[in-house]
Amino acid sequence: EIVMTQSPATLSASPGERATLSCRASQSVKSDLAWYQQRPGQPPRLLIHDASTRATGIPARFSGSGSGTEFTLTISSLQSEDFAVYYCQQYSNWPPFTFGPGTKVDIK
Amino acid sequence: DVYLLESGGGLVQPGGSLRLSCVASGFTFSDYAMTWVRQAPGQGLEWVSAISGSSESTFYADSVKGRFTISRDNSRNTVYLEMNSLRADDTAVYFCAKPIVATMCPDYWGQGTLVTVSS
Numbered sequence: 001e002i003v004m005t006q007s008p009a010t011l012s013a014s015p016g017e018r019a020t021l022s023c024r025a026s027q028s029v030k031s032d033l034a035w036y037q038q039r040p041g042q043p044p045r046l047l048i049h050d051a052s053t054r055a056t057g058i059p060a061r062f063s064g065s066g067s068g069t070e071f072t073l074t075i076s077s078l079q080s081e082d083f084a085v086y087y088c089q090q091y092s093n094w095p096p097f098t099f100g101p102g103t104k105v106d107i108k
Numbered sequence: 109d110v111y112l113l114e115s116g117g118g119l120v121q122p123g124g125s126l127r128l129s130c131v132a133s134g135f136t137f138s139d140y141a142m143t144w145v146r147q148a149p150g151q152g153l154e155w156v157s158a159i160s161g162s163s164e165s166t167f168y169a170d171s172v173k174g175r176f177t178i179s180r181d182n183s184r185n186t187v188y189l190e191m192n193s194l195r196a197d198d199t200a201v202y203f204c205a206k207p208i209v210a211t212m213c214p215d216y217w218g219q220g221t222l223v224t225v226s227s
Contacts (some may be wrong), residue, residue, distance in 0.1 A: 034213045036153075043203050043217035044145075044153065055215060087153055091212045095167040097143070097155040 002026050002090050004100035012108040019075040021103045023088035028068045032092035035064055035073045038102075039084045047086075048073065075105075083107055110134035110216040112204050117221030120194055124225070128189040130204030130218055138162070138182040141207055143214060144189050146200035146223075156202070157189060158212065172198075194225045 003026040013019050023033065031051040036044035046055040048064035051071060061076040075082055088100040116128040130142070143158040157178040158167045166178050177190040187204055201222050205214035 032211075032213070038153075043220055044214075045217075046213070046215045049208060049211070049213045049215070089153070089213070091207075094212060095155070095158070096169050097158075097212060099153040099155070102152050 001096060002029060002093050002098050004088055004090055004098050006086075006088060006100035006103050008103060009101070010104045010106060012106055013078055014108045015078050015080055017078050019078055019082075019105055021073040021075075021086055021105075023066075023071040023073070023100050025069045025071075025090055027093070029090040029092035031067045032090060033064075033066070033071050034089045034091065035062075036087045036089065037082075037084050038087065039081075044087065078105070110206060112206060112216060112218035114202060114204055114218045114221040117202065117223045119224045119226065121227050122195060122225055124194050125190070125192045126194065126223060128191065128202055128204075128221055128223070130187045130189075132185045132187070132204075132206065135206065137185040140209065141212060142180060142187040143205050143207065143212070144178065144187075144202055145205055145214070145217075146198075146202045147220070148197070148200040151200075154200075159187065191223070194223075196225050199223060199225050 005024045007022045033051045035048040038044045052064045063074045085102045111133045114130045144156040159178045175193045180187040201220040203220045204218045206216045208215045
């Protein structure tokens with residue numbers, strides 16, 4: 001099973017700041033990596049798939065990079081609606097599909 | 109527009125059973141595998157099960173293997189999750205999700221249905 005880790009667990013930032021979230025896989029997942037945003041009481045929302053492709057309707061301030069075992073989600077300028085929990089997920093080697101534990105982005 | 113609507117959650121005693129349903133619309137249902145993901149209260153996301161478009165292949169997390177059964181009825185655009193021998197640690201919101209075509213990356217998710225296992 002591929003184990004996904006994320007850092008930091010919590011990121012405190014102010015609106016307008018840049019946020020950088022990291023995700024690491026225990027073995028290569030090539031570019032089969034997705035990022036999700038989850039707000040309280042809501043289902044996950046797909047932001048990025050294939051490591052760097054924005055999903056339909058996702059603003060350009062969200063960008064993804066990386067391949068193999070190291071991945072990054074960057075939010076270029078935090079908006080109020082971006083304060084949420086972010087998960088990475090690999091879909092390269094399954095079953096099982098595995099998620100990271102999440103990074104909570106909260107307001108400083 | 110794609111819509112996924114789960115139902116069937118509720119309170120059940122340990123050892124009990126429950127069947128979840130997820131009705132889909134807005135896409136050609138039989139062309140897509142479908143998956144269930146759960147989230148325990150205050151916790152992260154855990155993949156539970158997946159089924160191919162034709163029902164030929166099914167997959168399960170080790171934590172539910174032998175207790176849960178995934179199935180689908182393409183004539184009703186519905187995927188099911190039959191859950192038996194439920195335990196307290198099965199308590200979670202259960203989401204169904206549709207993947208991007210030709211991948212298993214979920215792009216659309218339902219709102220979820222809460223399953224509570226408690227005496």
